[in-house]
Amino acid sequence: MKLNNIGRGALASILSLAVGLGVTACSRDYTLAYVYVTTSAPLSASSSTDGGVSAFAVDYQSGALTPLADSPIAAGKKPVTLVVGPASANGQFVYVVNHDDSTVMEFSIGTDGKLYLKNTYNTTGSLPTAAAIDAGGKYLYVANTYQNGPNNTQLYTAGSPGPGSVTIFGIAADGSLTVAGTQNVGNLPVGIVTSKVNSFVYVLDQENATTASPLGVILGYAENTSTGLLTPTTDGTVVLNGVPVLNGYPAGTTPSSIAEDPSARFVYVTDKATNQLYGYLTGTAGQLATMTNGPFATGTFPVSVTVDPRGKYLYVANYNDNTVGAYAIDIATGAPVSSVGSATTSVGTTPTCIAIEPALGKYLYVSNYLDGTISGEALNSHNGGLTAVQNTPFPTSGLPTCAVAVANGSYGHPNQIINP
Numbered sequence: 071m072k073l074n075n076i077g078r079g080a081l082a083s084i085l086s087l088a089v090g091l092g093v094t095a096c097s098r099d100y101t102l103a104y105v106y107v108t109t110s111a112p113l114s115a116s117s118s119t120d121g122g123v124s125a126f127a128v129d130y131q132s133g134a135l136t137p138l139a140d141s142p143i144a145a146g147k148k149p150v151t152l153v154v155g156p157a158s159a160n161g162q163f164v165y166v167v168n169h170d171d172s173t174v175m176e177f178s179i180g181t182d183g184k185l186y187l188k189n190t191y192n193t194t195g196s197l198p199t200a201a202a203i204d205a206g207g208k209y210l211y212v213a214n215t216y217q218n219g220p221n222n223t224q225l226y227t228a229g230s231p232g233p234g235s236v237t238i239f240g241i242a243a244d245g246s247l248t249v250a251g252t253q254n255v256g257n258l259p260v261g262i263v264t265s266k267v268n269s270f271v272y273v274l275d276q277e278n279a280t281t282a283s284p285l286g287v288i289l290g291y292a293e294n295t296s297t298g299l300l301t302p303t304t305d306g307t308v309v310l311n312g313v314p315v316l317n318g319y320p321a322g323t324t325p326s327s328i329a330e331d332p333s334a335r336f337v338y339v340t341d342k343a344t345n346q347l348y349g350y351l352t353g354t355a356g357q358l359a360t361m362t363n364g365p366f367a368t369g370t371f372p373v374s375v376t377v378d379p380r381g382k383y384l385y386v387a388n389y390n391d392n393t394v395g396a397y398a399i400d401i402a403t404g405a406p407v408s409s410v411g412s413a414t415t416s417v418g419t420t421p422t423c424i425a426i427e428p429a430l431g432k433y434l435y436v437s438n439y440l441d442g443t444i445s446g447e448a449l450n451s452h453n454g455g456l457t458a459v460q461n462t463p464f465p466t467s468g469l470p471t472c473a474v475a476v477a478n479g480s481y482g483h484p485n486q487i488i489n490p
Contacts, residue, residue, distance in 0.1 A: 411455020
């Protein structure tokens, strides 16, 4: 093996990585991370709407995906998203959110990446759409289309903000969930993000045209880190049904997804009706201020936005274009600019979700709904550009709705970057 063209720093990184993974010259285990993809039943299925989770191992050298032996794993009816819980003494967990049966499934991750179903929980609302885990790894927040009970048709009033809700689950050390409370939110919550630095939670809401202007709203909340309960922030500028919403901030016409950068300084929202990306600066009290020169252009029908773990690049899945748009993030202003190695990359048909493996942050994966695949892209850490990995795209077990990546267990926390 020739070493003269490899820098000492790069060689040290490779050797350190090999030791961390337990890789030797005789070992075949070059698994960098695992990718899990929620899938709905194929359109041709006539007897069931049950979904599944396709599980893959990520090859360290190429980024190619290999299905795990027990993949796919059965899920509930129309799983729409999934999130990875924090690593603990009891292992690591994946939570799958099922839209049509209003449940959350708790899976433990084995040392070989396989998923093992532990429990299934009902949400406190119906038709859940999104989920996020707080910075401390203590609470799981699940956004529901409707509240349970008589309030599920109410519009905004001072005491009842809308028919949507957020179920607050406490996460125990063994990964199990317990309902800690419910927060009523707007008319159609479609996204939720939790800060990885402070204790703020933002819910993305599509409002009713007959009662609201603007139609898209971000609702800001402060998290009680002891109880998980949410308190509305202040300084908002939105009026819904004639009622000022002090924790509401305008978010376009038909917002579709929300993300925050790792430093918690910037929040981003895609608008699938206007093909735009909105950017916000976060304040010390959780308030949001619109970025100068925004909104920013995207491809057609953007439905997902993801910030890379270094906070340097932003990626948008454009559903109707079959592309992923790449942007460099101005570290001073947060503004996304298109000066990256490949501003637009073609992927599969109707991309829905973007996941970046957190071990090294060098591979990006895109779930493609209508062609039933997941695309793999190598991420250039110097310019943000994307290059197709070997043998991409990779078939899944159904119609992919979302994807998440978790580092091989030797890497520790799923958000840890070993070699940024």
